[in-house]
Amino acid sequence: MEISGAFLAVILEAILSFFLIKRDNSKKNIFLILYIVTITLDFLCEYFIFSFGNKSTFLIDQYPSSFRLLKGPLLFLAGRYLLNYTNTWKQYFHFVLFFVVFICNIIVLFIGAESQSFHQFYLWIFKLYPLYWAGYLTVTLVQQIRHRNKENAFQKLFIKFIGFVLSLVILYAICHYGELLDKELLRTIYTLSFFIQFAFLIRLNQIDKQALNIQQKTENITVIEIPNIMIDAKKNTKYKTSVLSKDYIINTNNRLIELLKNKKIYTKEDLSLEDISNMIHISKNHLSQCISEGLETTFYDLINKYRIEEFIEQINQKPDLQISELYYQCGFRSKATFYKYFKQETGVNPNDYRKKILEEKTIVQPM
CATH class of the missing domain: 1.10.10.60 (Homeodomain-like)
Incomplete structure (x- = not known):
């Protein structure tokens, strides 16, 4: 397949993946949706440059798209959202380099060869791009592994997805700088590899949707009256659909008790379950379950x-x-x-x- 055909195929697949994921309107997928949008814009730019540059990939290397600088921050923030980190205005600093290079991109396209020094500076930024991209992926992967929950199917697949993308970037860099493959063939293979990424993203959306459906079914159950004799049974079956491992419960409760003893956060009068779940980086539901099953009490x-x-x-x-x-x-x-x-x-x-x-x-x- 020629590079132009690979561009078009990936762009069409990206658009299809976007609508498949966006249809469910899950907040957890917002950064993954933006990641797909970024890939689409990046390949549209490259296809435009390729088409109007006499079907040569040389101009793509001379005028690389700034959109690719968004991919690392978006996956990093997706990982933080998954770990229940509180995202503040500081998260926008991750996009500063993109805006700087985007402006440079516009200037270079208009002035072209008239400012060789500026053009060289612009290309120098993209020489460091593989390190920038791999750096974000590495940090994201390490965070997920450190705080992984073996019972969370979404996180398990997300870790595999980040690992796959990181491996892809490393292999591409080795083949490119080691000149192991023809550049156009390498670019075609790398472009087509996004089909696997889209498959990961669609599967992540399906897992998230399944978990959401289970949660909604549980929340929609109306309890009219619970006899006293059934209270113990209810405690035992409350978390039947989401069983956490014994080690995970013990570890979480140890972290919770250590936080309470050392920081005395309980003196904060409006302290909530969500506050503590953000501090120890697990979901509210899992924290509540760990307290109930491991400590046999309620949060309050x-x-x-x-x-x-x-x-x-x-x-x-x-x-x-x-x-x-x-x-x-x-x-x-x-x-x-x-x-x-x-x-x-x-x-x-x-x-x-x-x-x-x-x-x-x-x-x-x-x-």
Whole structure:
């Protein structure tokens, strides 16, 4: 197949993949959709240059498309989204190089050979492109492997996808700079390899869609009344459709307990399950499941238990302080919630506990 035919085939396949993935409108796939759009624009630019350049790939090498500089950041951000990292305005810094080179691209196309020094600077940027591309892929792959969840089918396939693309980039660089293959043949093979990438992306979308359907079916179940005798059975079957390994649950709970003990984040009164899931880089559902199955409690019961322990430690050191002042410092929003959990943990109310401490201090004071 000639390079022009390969360009057209990949462009058509990219457009088809775009509509297949976009149809499901999943937020998780937004960066992957943008990745497909970027590939399409990149190959459209190359096909345009090839067609109006006497069917020569020489001009493609002289006027490389700046769109390829978006591919690395998009896959990197897709990986961060998968790991539940909080993306802020700082994520836009990943696209700075693209905008700089895009402007250079426009200038070079208009001034051409009139500014050889500027043109050489522009081409020098693209000499470093393989390192730039491979760097983003490597960081993304390492992040995914470090925080991999063996039960997450989407992540497992995403790791394989990133590994495939990274291997492809390395092999292309070796063949290109080692002159192991004819440049036009190498470019054709590399272009056609995007068919495999699109197959990965479509399969990722299917996995995401299956998980979403299971979640929606679970959420749509209406529970009218649950007899007390069925409560234990419900606890045992709640996560039946998403079983996590014992090691994963233990490891997650150890990280959670370490975070609570060392950082004392439970003193933040509006602390949520999502906040902690972002800190330890797992999904809210998996964190909730680990707490339920591994610690046999709920998220809020666990957090309030640590708040009560903090309150007891503080009031033993400073029994003269107002109770309301202390429980707010420990993270409780309301008096009712604090009194409920305190009585549950100690068997007495806070006033009696404080009174007992003051009496003990009075007794042990030297005469």
